[in-house]
Amino acid sequence: MDIQEIKRYIEVGSGYIEVDRSYPEKYKGLCRRIYIRENKIQIDFCTAQDIELNEGETTFYFVYKSFEDVIKSAEAFLKKPVSEWTNYNRTWNEWYFPQADKNSYVKLWKDLQSHMLDFPQDFNNFYINNHMARGVFLGIINPKKNIEWTVDLFKQIEKADNDFTEY
Numbered sequence: 001m002d003i004q005e006i007k008r009y010i011e012v013g014s015g016y017i018e019v020d021r022s023y024p025e026k027y028k029g030l031c032r033r034i035y036i037r038e039n040k041i042q043i044d045f046c047t048a049q050d051i052e053l054n055e056g057e058t059t060f061y062f063v064y065k066s067f068e069d070v071i072k073s074a075e076a077f078l079k080k081p082v083s084e085w086t087n088y089n090r091t092w093n094e095w096y097f098p099q100a101d102k103n104s105y106v107k108l109w110k111d112l113q114s115h116m117l118d119f120p121q122d123f124n125n126f127y128i129n130n131h132m133a134r135g136v137f138l139g140i141i142n143p144k145k146n147i148e149w150t151v152d153l154f155k156q157i158e159k160a161d162n163d164f165t166e167y
Helices: 003-011 048-053 067-078 104-113 131-137 151-160
Strands: 017-022 031-036 040-046 058-063 125-128
Touching: 003 017, 003 067, 017 067, 031 067, 040 067, 058 131, 104 131, 125 131, 131 151
Parallel strands: none
Antiparallel strands: 017 031, 031 040, 040 058, 058 125
16 A cells, blocks of 8 residues: 555545454454544444444544645554555455454443553644544543443533533
């Protein structure tokens, strides 16, 4: 892959290009997908069920000042140059999910809450796509406990979280 291919997918194609897909052993049953957008790195964690339903994944957005900063940060995060990346947009339907661990999302959210998730560096802004993950990140929701979703819980997360926006 090269920079021109990435730019073509962003500018003329889908607006993004998936450059990495992995299955972290620590979060068995989850797939980690990494996308490059014009000025963002997007990281999704999803299960086979999330893919089937086309919803439910936990998504993190890391916003940068420039496309060049995105590429530089993604290369450092992935520990390989652009030339070694794979264009997963071409293989969108090639999936493999190991047997899911029912606690995979709990493990992911515990690492999110303790700021132990491996994320790209040097970003300007950071966004999380869903209330559950934002509530966990902000310490409002304990990932080990079952919660009851209420309007008040949503309002509490929104009040504590003026910096995150949904995409």
